Amino acid sequence: MTKEFLEGNEAFAEAAVRAGLEAFFGYPITPQSEALEHLSKRLPELGRVFLQAESEVAAINMVYGAACAGVRVMTSSSSPGISLMQEGLSYIACSEVPVVLVNVMRGGPGLGNIQPAQGDYFQAVKMAGHGDFHMIVLAPANVQELIDDMVLAFDLAEKYRTITMVVADGSIGQMMEPAELPPMRPVRSPEERADWALTGADGREPNTITSLYLGAENLEEVNLRLQAKLKDIAANEVRWKEYQTEDADLLLVAFGTVGRICQTVVRDARERGMKVGLLRPITLWPFPGERIAELAEQVQGVLTVEMNAGQMVQDVRLAVEGRCPVAFYGRMAGVVPLADEILPELEKLAGRPSHSSTVKGGQEAQ
Amino acid sequence: MATVEIPQNMELVYDYPQSLTEVDTHYCPGCTHGTIHRLVAEVLDELGVQDRTIGIAPVGCSVLAYKYFATDFAEAAHGRAPAMATGLKRVNPDAVVFTYQGDGDLAAIGTAEIVHAANRGELITTVFVNNAIYGMTGGQMAPTTLPDQVTTSSPTGRDVKTAGYPIRMAELIGGLPGAVYVTRQAVFDVRGIRRTKRAIKTAFRAQLEGLGFAMVEVLSTCNTNWGMSPQEALEWAKEHMVDYFPLGDTKVSDSVRALTEE
Numbered sequence: 001m002t003k004e005f006l007e008g009n010e011a012f013a014e015a016a017v018r019a020g021l022e023a024f025f026g027y028p029i030t031p032q033s034e035a036l037e038h039l040s041k042r043l044p045e046l047g048r049v050f051l052q053a054e055s056e057v058a059a060i061n062m063v064y065g066a067a068c069a070g071v072r073v074m075t076s077s078s079s080p081g082i083s084l085m086q087e088g089l090s091y092i093a094c095s096e097v098p099v100v101l102v103n104v105m106r107g108g109p110g111l112g113n114i115q116p117a118q119g120d121y122f123q124a125v126k127m128a129g130h131g132d133f134h135m136i137v138l139a140p141a142n143v144q145e146l147i148d149d150m151v152l153a154f155d156l157a158e159k160y161r162t163i164t165m166v167v168a169d170g171s172i173g174q175m176m177e178p179a180e181l182p183p184m185r186p187v188r189s190p191e192e193r194a195d196w197a198l199t200g201a202d203g204r205e206p207n208t209i210t211s212l213y214l215g216a217e218n219l220e221e222v223n224l225r226l227q228a229k230l231k232d233i234a235a236n237e238v239r240w241k242e243y244q245t246e247d248a249d250l251l252l253v254a255f256g257t258v259g260r261i262c263q264t265v266v267r268d269a270r271e272r273g274m275k276v277g278l279l280r281p282i283t284l285w286p287f288p289g290e291r292i293a294e295l296a297e298q299v300q301g302v303l304t305v306e307m308n309a310g311q312m313v314q315d316v317r318l319a320v321e322g323r324c325p326v327a328f329y330g331r332m333a334g335v336v337p338l339a340d341e342i343l344p345e346l347e348k349l350a351g352r353p354s355h356s357s358t359v360k361g362g363q364e365a366q
Numbered sequence: 367m368a369t370v371e372i373p374q375n376m377e378l379v380y381d382y383p384q385s386l387t388e389v390d391t392h393y394c395p396g397c398t399h400g401t402i403h404r405l406v407a408e409v410l411d412e413l414g415v416q417d418r419t420i421g422i423a424p425v426g427c428s429v430l431a432y433k434y435f436a437t438d439f440a441e442a443a444h445g446r447a448p449a450m451a452t453g454l455k456r457v458n459p460d461a462v463v464f465t466y467q468g469d470g471d472l473a474a475i476g477t478a479e480i481v482h483a484a485n486r487g488e489l490i491t492t493v494f495v496n497n498a499i500y501g502m503t504g505g506q507m508a509p510t511t512l513p514d515q516v517t518t519s520s521p522t523g524r525d526v527k528t529a530g531y532p533i534r535m536a537e538l539i540g541g542l543p544g545a546v547y548v549t550r551q552a553v554f555d556v557r558g559i560r561r562t563k564r565a566i567k568t569a570f571r572a573q574l575e576g577l578g579f580a581m582v583e584v585l586s587t588c589n590t591n592w593g594m595s596p597q598e599a600l601e602w603a604k605e606h607m608v609d610y611f612p613l614g615d616t617k618v619s620d621s622v623r624a625l626t627e628e
Contacts, residue, residue: 051452065451068440
């Protein structure tokens with residue numbers, strides 16, 4: 001295999017095809033429409049299913065239907081579209097059918113803008129819909145990771161019969177860089193579909209897929225099963241990357257695009273003689289809190305940098321539990337923090353350890 | 367099921383449909399859902415498609431329909447059954463897929479989904495039960511509640527000036543090019559029940575022949591929330607509902623006509 005010059009949105013769409021995607025249902029929204037356009041050409045060529053829905057509400061319910069049939073299915077969207085899909089996500093989570101979706105995040109709230117942002121962290125990690133559930137959330141920082149995460153997303157969704165969301169942002173979706181696509185996997189034959197799938201009750205008892213359990217004890221039983229599964233995922237699927245943490249006495253925590261920028265910050269800071277390391281969560285849920293707690297014993301302070309008003313920093317603080325100061329720096333609404341802005345925040349943390357939280361404009365985020 | 371020996375010189379003319387489970391339903395005494403369930407099951411039996419049928423239940427009184435049909439079934443979010451059916455059918459083209467929806471589900475919250483599924487000519491069948499009220503949530507005004515009809519959320523009667531008009535879905539869906547067979551029937555008497563069954567059979571045959579989207583709107587009653595006896599409800603429906611919701615076909619494509627004239 002060789003590297004090609006690939007655009008993020010087209011790359012994740014093609015990676016999904018090669019991972020065995022059988023059906024895509026979606027609705028156009030910037031900044032991810034290139035994925036839908038790529039699949040509108042590619043899937044029919046391969047005799048697979050592509051359908052442009054009338055709304056994100058319809059799209060996620062088409063995905064739900066196809067997932068009930070036991071096929072590899074996905075959708076992709078961007079922030080306002082994901083909000084519309086939350087109803088479906090809750091039903092899918094309770095029904096325990098595997099679904100993959102991509103959120104190429106843009107600036108919000110509301111219609112916001114179409115610039116890269118990370119304001120949907122809470123939505124992805126804490127409140128993907130009503131009721132008690134979590135999705136597995138993967139956060140790539142470059143086009144290659146986006147490709148690799150797509151393949152992983154399908155495998156995890158099927159292994160745990162759950163939803164896996166890949167959160168990119170507008171810049172990862174839109175940028176072009178050299179990357180390698182995975183080999184083409186064979187598509188599953190209808191005979192290989194799971195025994196719970198809805199395919200018609202030919203020679204077996206009928207299958208039912210529902211998220212309705214009228215008895216309190218029945219529904220609690222379902223919830224206990226879901227929670228046990230989430231515990232299993234949390235124990236086995238936490239992923240992150242570390243850069244120069246071995247001797248670090250200051251730790252940066254950042255994900256996605258700004259996680260990549262923080263690699264530059266580590267280099268710049270070390271040139272100035274500061275021992276800075278970076279932890280970049282790959283799974284936002286389950287969150288690498290245990291590793292952050294370990295590092296908090298080693299470092300003098302933690303700086304969390306996000307493209308939002310301070311969302312992941314709450315999980316960092318929960319992990320650190322006061323072992324050391326945790327500071328925050330963020331830009332919102334499509335403004336990407338630059339290495340030059342982040343470095344002074346680190347210096348501030350090194351010189352004046354305190355629970356400072358800075359959002360541009362001097363407002364406290366926490 | 368208990369088996370009964372049929373004496374010689376007699377033939378079996380009435381039996382329990384294979385496509386229904388032997389479970390007592392939760393429907394109120396006098397409710398017509400049981401009748402309509404049975405008609406759908408009889409049609410599935412007669413067409414020999416029970417083992418490749420997938421139903422989609424709505425949110426509303428028939429939310430538990432999956433317990434009563436002996437076929438694969440999914441339970442959809444409110445109004446989303448046609449979208450879910452679209453996903454299921456597109457990846458299971460050999461399956462027979464139907465939605466069973468009430469008026470709140472199909473004609474209020476799910477209007478976009480039914481219109482676009484029909485307009486795409488999805489190869490699914492929709493059984494739309496219209497009883498002019500929200501039954502399960504306690505008798506509130508539905509999109510099909512008649513003008514001046516009293517409900518728990520239109521206590522002085524539906525005022526069309528503020529609440530709008532009852533929506534005629536068979537006419538609306540019949541106007542879409544992707545729909546090949548759309549009809550409105552009623553289960554208020556034996557004649558209507560027989561006609562409804564014929565319509566449901568045609569709607570499933572349209573799917574089996576790959577002709578396009580088909581919907582049967584079935585006028586129904588809700589004696590509980592209308593505050594009437596079952597018999598009074600049937601009479602009230604005949605007297606008032608049919609005026610506003612005229613019975614008959616709103617769309618029969620040439621392909622469906624050819625099918626029924628065979």
